[in-house]
Amino acid sequence: xxxxxxxGALAGILALSMGACSGGSDDGSTAKATLTMGxxxxxxxxxxxxxxxxxxxxxxxxxxxxxxxxxxxxxxxxGLATKWAYSDNNTTFELSLRPxxxxxxxxxxxxxxxxxxxxxxxxxxxxxxxxxxxxxSTEVVDDTTVRVHLSKPMPALPTALSQNYGMMVSPAAFxxxxxxxxxxxxxxxxxxxxxxxxxxxxxxxPNKQYYDQGAxxxxxxTMRVIADxxxxxxxxxxxxxxxxxxxxxxxxxxxxxxxEVLSEPTDSTGLMLYDRTGALVPALGDVRVRQALNYAIxxxxxxxxxLKGYGTPTSQFIAKGMEGYDPALSEAYSYDPxxxxxxxxxxxxxxxxxxxxxxxxxxxxVVQAIGExxxxxxxxxxxxxxxxxxxxxDTIEGGHAAAWQPWGMTNTYxxxxxxxxxxxxxxxxxxxxxxxxxxxDRGAGEDDQARNATFQQLSKRxxxxxxxxxxxTADALGIVAxxxxxxxxxxxxxxxxNIIGWQPE
Amino acid sequence: MTMSDLRSGRKSGPxxxxxxxxxxxxxxxxxxxxxxxxxxxxxxxxxxxxxxPGDPVVQILGDRASGAQxxxxxxxxxxxxxxxxxxxxxLGYLIQGDVGSSLFSSRSATDxxxxxxxxTLSLAIGATILSxxxxxxxxxxxxxxxxxxxxxxxxxAVVGQSIPDFWLGLVLISxxxxxxxxxxxxxxxxxxxxxxxxxxxxxxxxxxxxxAAMGSVARMTRAAMVEALxxxxxxxxxxxxxxxxxxxxxxxxxxxAIPVTTLVGVRFIGMLGSAVIIEQVFALPGIGSLxxxxxxxxxxxxxxxxxxxxxxxxxxxxxxxxxxxxxxxxKVRVA
Numbered sequence: 058x059x060x061x062x063x064x065g066a067l068a069g070i071l072a073l074s075m076g077a078c079s080g081g082s083d084d085g086s087t088a089k090a091t092l093t094m095g096x097x098x099x100x101x102x103x104x105x106x107x108x109x110x111x112x113x114x115x116x117x118x119x120x121x122x123x124x125x126x127x128x129x130x131x132x133x134x135x136g137l138a139t140k141w142a143y144s145d146n147n148t149t150f151e152l153s154l155r156p157x158x159x160x161x162x163x164x165x166x167x168x169x170x171x172x173x174x175x176x177x178x179x180x181x182x183x184x185x186x187x188x189x190x191x192x193x194s195t196e197v198v199d200d201t202t203v204r205v206h207l208s209k210p211m212p213a214l215p216t217a218l219s220q221n222y223g224m225m226v227s228p229a230a231f232x233x234x235x236x237x238x239x240x241x242x243x244x245x246x247x248x249x250x251x252x253x254x255x256x257x258x259x260x261x262x263p264n265k266q267y268y269d270q271g272a273x274x275x276x277x278x279t280m281r282v283i284a285d286x287x288x289x290x291x292x293x294x295x296x297x298x299x300x301x302x303x304x305x306x307x308x309x310x311x312x313x314x315x316x317e318v319l320s321e322p323t324d325s326t327g328l329m330l331y332d333r334t335g336a337l338v339p340a341l342g343d344v345r346v347r348q349a350l351n352y353a354i355x356x357x358x359x360x361x362x363x364l365k366g367y368g369t370p371t372s373q374f375i376a377k378g379m380e381g382y383d384p385a386l387s388e389a390y391s392y393d394p395x396x397x398x399x400x401x402x403x404x405x406x407x408x409x410x411x412x413x414x415x416x417x418x419x420x421x422x423v424v425q426a427i428g429e430x431x432x433x434x435x436x437x438x439x440x441x442x443x444x445x446x447x448x449x450x451d452t453i454e455g456g457h458a459a460a461w462q463p464w465g466m467t468n469t470y471x472x473x474x475x476x477x478x479x480x481x482x483x484x485x486x487x488x489x490x491x492x493x494x495x496x497x498d499r500g501a502g503e504d505d506q507a508r509n510a511t512f513q514q515l516s517k518r519x520x521x522x523x524x525x526x527x528x529x530t531a532d533a534l535g536i537v538a539x540x541x542x543x544x545x546x547x548x549x550x551x552x553x554x555n556i557i558g559w560q561p562e
Numbered sequence: 563m564t565m566s567d568l569r570s571g572r573k574s575g576p577x578x579x580x581x582x583x584x585x586x587x588x589x590x591x592x593x594x595x596x597x598x599x600x601x602x603x604x605x606x607x608x609x610x611x612x613x614x615p616g617d618p619v620v621q622i623l624g625d626r627a628s629g630a631q632x633x634x635x636x637x638x639x640x641x642x643x644x645x646x647x648x649x650x651x652x653l654g655y656l657i658q659g660d661v662g663s664s665l666f667s668s669r670s671a672t673d674x675x676x677x678x679x680x681x682t683l684s685l686a687i688g689a690t691i692l693s694x695x696x697x698x699x700x701x702x703x704x705x706x707x708x709x710x711x712x713x714x715x716x717x718x719a720v721v722g723q724s725i726p727d728f729w730l731g732l733v734l735i736s737x738x739x740x741x742x743x744x745x746x747x748x749x750x751x752x753x754x755x756x757x758x759x760x761x762x763x764x765x766x767x768x769x770x771x772x773x774a775a776m777g778s779v780a781r782m783t784r785a786a787m788v789e790a791l792x793x794x795x796x797x798x799x800x801x802x803x804x805x806x807x808x809x810x811x812x813x814x815x816x817x818x819a820i821p822v823t824t825l826v827g828v829r830f831i832g833m834l835g836s837a838v839i840i841e842q843v844f845a846l847p848g849i850g851s852l853x854x855x856x857x858x859x860x861x862x863x864x865x866x867x868x869x870x871x872x873x874x875x876x877x878x879x880x881x882x883x884x885x886x887x888x889x890x891x892x893k894v895r896v897a
Contacts, residue, residue: 101666102666102667109624182623182627182631182634182635182638183623184622184623184624184626184627185624185626186623186627186631187626187627187628187631190628234668235668235669236668237667237668238667238668238669254677254752254847255667255669255674255677256847256852256855257750257847258749281749281845282845282847283748283749283845284842284845284851284854284855285842285843285845287732288747288748288842288843288844288845291735291736291739291740291747291748292746292747292748292749292845294739294740294747295735295739295740295743295746295747296743297739297746297747297748297749444615444616445614445615445616446614446615446616446617446620446860447616447620447621447858449620449624449625450615450616450617450620450621452625453620453625475626480628480629481628482625482626482627482628482629483625483626
C-alpha cells in the first residue's frame, strides 16, 4: 500500500517534468529567415567611438554599417562612402558619400552628419581615440563630400573608417543618454530593445531606411553572448544557434561533428622583449641574445600543439595582409638551437642567464613550453604570473623585461605608432631606434605603393633588431551550421566576422 | 494535549497570538541588525576592490591609449581623488540607495544587478524545490524501508551528492540538447517572454544544481526520520491505533523537518555560490556570471551592487529559515 503511494507520487513527478519537456515546443520554427550567432563577449558599448574594436564589431556593423568595408580579400571597398582619396602628403583626406542616405530615425546621412560625427569623435575619450588624434579639423565640401585636415601625415584613415570611426551615429541621437545601449545608425538592421537583454542577447531587425534593402537577408538576427567556447559549440550542435565564435579546441570538435569551420589569420602571439636597453636583464641589451632567443623556438611545433594547426608560424611582427608584410621575413628565424647557442657564446652569455617572462595564468603551459626551448640553449625562464589587473595593465605599469602576449593588427602605421614610439604605453621601457622611427615617419606621408615598400624595410629592421620573438599568427575561428547559412566567411584582420553578407541557405 | 490533538498532529502554540508577536519581534530584530552588517560589508568591499591590483581605466580604454587619455578618464570617474574622500561620497550615495553607474555603460549598477537576479533566483529556487521534494521523498522512503531498497537509495543519494556539477551539466547537455535535441543546450528565456521557454531553459541547470542538494537532503531526512520513528511518543501513538501513514507523515516527518530546514537554508545560500559555475556551463545571465565579468573588468559599482544584493538575500533567507524553524519548534521562540 505504502509502496504504491510512493510509486504513484514518483510517477506524478516524472509526468510533470516530461510535460515540462514537451511544453513550449510551439515557439520558433518560422521559415529560417532568422540568424542566431554565439559571441564570446558583449559589445563594450553600442556607441562606436566608446567601444573597442574586435569583439564589439559584429554588433556595431549590423546597426551602423561603415563608410568603408573590408572585402573578402582584405582590401578596402565602398560602404556608405563610394570613394576616398588623400592629398598633400597624406595630410588632407576627402570622402564622397552615397546620395540620399538616411539614418534609422529618418535623419539624413549627408556630409554635415559625417562632419558632426568626425567632430564628435575628437571630443570623446575612448579605446580607439589614438586613431583619431591626428585629425585637426573637418569641413563640408558639398552635400555628399567631406574633407578632413590632419595635423601630420596619417595614412590609416580608410582603415579607421572601416571600423569604429566609419560608423555614423544620427546627430539627433548624440545626446541620448542611452546611446551606448540603443544605437541609432545607418546600418542594415536596428536593435530591437524588446528582444534585447544587455550582456545576454541582442536582437536586430531590418532597418527600413537602409539604402540597399536587397542586402537585408534576415527578418531577425539574434546575437547571443556565451562566454564559454564549449557552450557556443553545444548551442550550434543543438540547433539553438546557427553560428558562433570558436577556439582551436572547439573548432577541432566541430569539424569532427561535421560543422563548417571558418578561419582567417588575425592576432599574432609571441614574446615582447620590452627591455631592449638591458636595464632589467642586461643580456637583452645585446641584439645577438635577442636573435638567439628567436632561433631557439620550433614554431611549427608550437602551431601544431597549441593551435591544433589553426595558425601559421611566423618570426615577423607585422601580420600577413598588412602593409609592410614580407613573406621572406616570416621565416627569418628558422629553428636552429646550435646557431642560438653560438650567438649566445659570441655575446658572452655562454653560461646563459635568467629571463623573467610575464604571462597570463591561462598561458602557463605555453610559456613552460617556451621555457623548455630556452633551457636547451642555456637560458632559464622564470614565469611571472600577471596580477589580477591583467597583462595589459601590468605591462603599461612597466618593470617587465619580457611578456608573452597576443597582439592584433588593424593598420601597420597605427600599430607601429603605439608600439615603437618612445612614450607609447606598448613601449613601457621606452626603447628608441632612430631608423625605425624615421621609416615610420617616412611611410606616413607616402602613397600606398611607396609606403608598402618603406614599411617592408621597417619590418626588416624590426626583425633584425629582434625586439620581439613572434611565434605564430593564430586564426580567428568561426563555427557554422552549414545547412542553415551560406556565404559565411570571416572578415580579414578582425577576430569576429561582419555578418552583413551572410545569407540563409 | 488531548488524544484528538495528538491524532491530528496539532500542537498548541504556532497559531497563537503570542507566537506571532514573537516572530514579529524576531523579524524586526534581524532587519535592524542587518543595517550595520550591510555597512560593514559594503565598506570592506569598497576597500578590497580598490586595494586589488588593476585599473578600471585600462579596462575602459584598452592598452593603446596615451598616458594623457588615462589621466583624463581617471579624473572623469573621480579616481584621482583621495581614497577616503571617494569612500565618503560613496557612503553618501549608498544611504540614498545609490551605488552609482556601471563604469562600462550608462545604466545604474542596481539595474544591472536586478536584471540578473531572475535567472539566478529561478535557478536556485528551482533547485531548492527539487532538492526538497525529491530529497524528502527519497529520504522518507529510505527511512521506512530499512532493507535492500533503503540501502540502494542511500547509495544513490551519496552518488548524487558526489557528482561534480559542471561535469553533470556537460553530460546532460550532450545527451538532451546535442543528441536528443529535446532541450536547449544553454541560454535563458525570461518568464514573461515565454513561460514554456523559461521552463525548458531551466530544466537542465536546475537538475544539475539541485542533484547534489537532493542527495544531502535525502540523507538528512532519512537519518532524522529514523531517529524520530524510534522515539517514545511514536510508540504511544502506534499503541493508540494511529495509522502508519499518519505516524510517518504527520508526526515523524514534522520532527524530522527541523534539521532538514536548516540544511535547506544553508544549501540555498551555497547554491548562490555554485551558480557561478552552472551559469557559465549553461550561459545563463545570472549574478554568478555577472560577478565573474564585473570582477575581471574592475567594474566597482556593479561589484558593490552585487555584494549589497547578495548580503540582503542572505539576510532574508536566514530570516525565513528562522521563522520556519520557530514555527516547527516552539522551544526556539522562547529562547
